[in-house]
Amino acid sequence: MIARPSSSVTARVGILGGGQLGMMLAGSLYKLGADVALYDPDPHAPARRRYAHVTTAAWTDRAALARFFSEVDVVTYEFENVDATVITELAGSIPFRPGLSVLTTTQDRLAEKRLCRAHGLPHARFEAASCADELREVGRAFGLPFIVKTARGGYDGKGQARVVDEASLDRAAAQLFADGAARRSLILEEIVPFTMEASCIVARDAAGRAEVFPVFENHHERHVLDWTLVPARLPPAVADAAREIALDAARAMDVVGLLTTELFVAQAGAGGRTVGEHAIFVNEFAPRPHNSGHVTRTATTLSQFDALARILCELPLSSPRLLNDGAFVMGNLLGDLWLERGAPHLAFEEWARHPEVLDVVLYGKHEARPGRKMGHFVAHAPDPSQAIDAVAAFRRALGQAHPAG
Ligand code: AMP
Numbered sequence: 185m186i187a188r189p190s191s192s193v194t195a196r197v198g199i200l201g202g203g204q205l206g207m208m209l210a211g212s213l214y215k216l217g218a219d220v221a222l223y224d225p226d227p228h229a230p231a232r233r234r235y236a237h238v239t240t241a242a243w244t245d246r247a248a249l250a251r252f253f254s255e256v257d258v259v260t261y262e263f264e265n266v267d268a269t270v271i272t273e274l275a276g277s278i279p280f281r282p283g284l285s286v287l288t289t290t291q292d293r294l295a296e297k298r299l300c301r302a303h304g305l306p307h308a309r310f311e312a313a314s315c316a317d318e319l320r321e322v323g324r325a326f327g328l329p330f331i332v333k334t335a336r337g338g339y340d341g342k343g344q345a346r347v348v349d350e351a352s353l354d355r356a357a358a359q360l361f362a363d364g365a366a367r368r369s370l371i372l373e374e375i376v377p378f379t380m381e382a383s384c385i386v387a388r389d390a391a392g393r394a395e396v397f398p399v400f401e402n403h404h405e406r407h408v409l410d411w412t413l414v415p416a417r418l419p420p421a422v423a424d425a426a427r428e429i430a431l432d433a434a435r436a437m438d439v440v441g442l443l444t445t446e447l448f449v450a451q452a453g454a455g456g457r458t459v460g461e462h463a464i465f466v467n468e469f470a471p472r473p474h475n476s477g478h479v480t481r482t483a484t485t486l487s488q489f490d491a492l493a494r495i496l497c498e499l500p501l502s503s504p505r506l507l508n509d510g511a512f513v514m515g516n517l518l519g520d521l522w523l524e525r526g527a528p529h530l531a532f533e534e535w536a537r538h539p540e541v542l543d544v545v546l547y548g549k550h551e552a553r554p555g556r557k558m559g560h561f562v563a564h565a566p567d568p569s570q571a572i573d574a575v576a577a578f579r580r581a582l583g584q585a586h587p588a589g
Contacts, residue, residue: 196221197496198252200271201262202229202238204547204557205473208481209262210235212493223252230547243267253277258496260441262472264290265337281496282388282441286471289437293371293468294335300466303436305429306457307466308448309374315367316357323353326372332356335369342407346375376456376465378448382416383476384430385444387491387501395491395501396431397484399423400476402446403572408555411575412476412514414483415506417568418449418462425459433469442492444474475516475557480504482543482562483512511568515575517559517582522552525583534581540565540574 197213199206202224210220210231222231222238232238241248243266253259253274260281268288275284289295300307312335313322319332334343345356360368381402388394401416402409416423430445437443448465450456456463477488486504494501506512521530535541546559561578565571 195219195257195497196255197493198223198256198259199231199262200224200259200266202226202231202235203262204230204545205475206262207231207234207547208478208489208545209260209473209492212487212489213496215490216493216497216499218493218497219256221252221256223249228550230549233548244270246270246273249274260472260492260496261287264471279390279440282439282443282471283437286437286439286441286443290469290471292335292369293333294369296466296469297371297373299436300433303432305433305436305466306455306464308376308455311372313370313372316361319357319360319370319372320353323347323372328353329375331373331375332360333371333373334360335371374455376448376450376467377454378450378465380416380418380449381467382418382426382447382449383412383444383474384426384447385442385474385477385480385488385491386430386434386439387442387486387488387495387504388434388439389495389501390440390498392435393501394431394434395486395503396427397477397480397488397504398506399426399447400479402476406555408518408557409475409516411516411572412479413568413571414479414512419460422449422459422462422464425457426464429457429464429466433466437469437471439471441471441495442473442477442488444470444472444477446470475560476514478545478560479512479514479562481545482514483507483564508564510564510566511571512562512564513568513571513575514560514562515579516557517546517561517579518554519549519552519556519558520554521579521583522558523554530582531584532582534578534584538563538574538578538581541578 196219198221202222207230213220225242258279297310311326313319329348347353383400385397399416401413403411434443446467450463452458452463456465473488480487484504540563544561563574
């Protein structure tokens with residue numbers, strides 16, 4: 185670790201994870217003059233291409249993690265599946281943001297839902313099971329249909345199954361224990377007939393002062409985020425209620441950093457918190473910058489990364505307001521686009537024909553794989569439907585194969 189420059193605002197910040205979220209957070213920290221150290225087992229982690237101070241070691245490497253913690257003033261993480269056992273030993277020595285219990289709660293879907301229940305945050309009915317036989321027994325009593333998820337470790341729809349009848353119950357039991365494990369913590373959830381998925385980011389500092397971002401509308405394809413629209417197409421009272429729920433969740437967990445609350449919005453009558461004709465449910469939490477929050481780098485006066493950087497450097501927050509009327513949209517660029525085009529590069533020269541696209545970010549990942557997040561772009565349009573159309577149009581243009589010359 186280099187010596188701290190005298191002009192630095194404060195901290196040497198350690199980030200566990202050198203993926204695109206860590207890479208962009210590091211950028212915001214450098215802007216403030218902070219020193220940044222990154223830790224990632226992957227020698228090709230995107231942040232490595234841009235930043236020098238990267239420790240390459242396993243998440244379970246106690247000695248490497250202890251050294252990492254000893255060289256910085258504050259540690260945060262860019263994804264919540266870091267091993268909490270080792271971190272628990274080290275997190276007492278320096279501030280660990282957004283908090284150790286935030287990490288352990290958000291690593292476990294059952295703990296998340298129990299927290300919701302304890303704090304009056306709206307959620308789908310749920311039940312726990314821990315082996316294949318219990319899944320069948322609890323599932324029948326719970327009532328079909330339902331979604332069963334592994335309580336720990338799953339993301340982007342991995343480790344979950346939809347159970348609609350006895351045959352799919354058997355399939356789910358086989359699939360979730362296919363690795364031979366006898367026991368595994370599972371959560372069964374009622375299927376929420378949502379009309380929209382949304383997310384809301386809260387930034388909260390050590391004194392408990394919080395700023396809440398506008399609500400984002402999220403669209404997934406095959407369980408992976410496809411686009412994020414801001415502002416979400418919701419009546420103001422529903423958006424306000426969603427922001428209130430997100431703020432209550434951040435307070436309940438005493439978050440010092442960022443908390444993203446992923447929400448379902450359904451029609452009233454389906455349970456959840458009713459606001460007019462709508463009902464809101466918490467789906468899950470992410471205690472870190474969020475994929476949907478990429479839109480804030482271009483759409484709001486404060487980005488999610490700048491907000492977290494300020495909290496880590498103990499600088500005041502400001503209110504994240506939309507920079508313009510109309511609609512902003514973030515479209516993910518997945519590896520599929522590269523694979524379909526069959527070329528190492530997309531047709532970025534087409535950007536010239538798409539002035540509505542304000543920003544393109546590429547993570548510098550070595551290999552395109554189906555569903556892998558390779559980059560994203562943000563576009564602005566006068567209204568939401570034009571913004572959503574802009575996503576498909578720009579992706580089509582990037583994938584277009586042009587004859588050489
Ligand atoms: P998750 O990994 O929990 O975010 O789930 C991935 C996706 O599965 C969500 O974005 C939803 O589209 C869907 N999903 C998860 N839980 C439920 C639920 N209880 N009801 C309806 N859809 C769900």
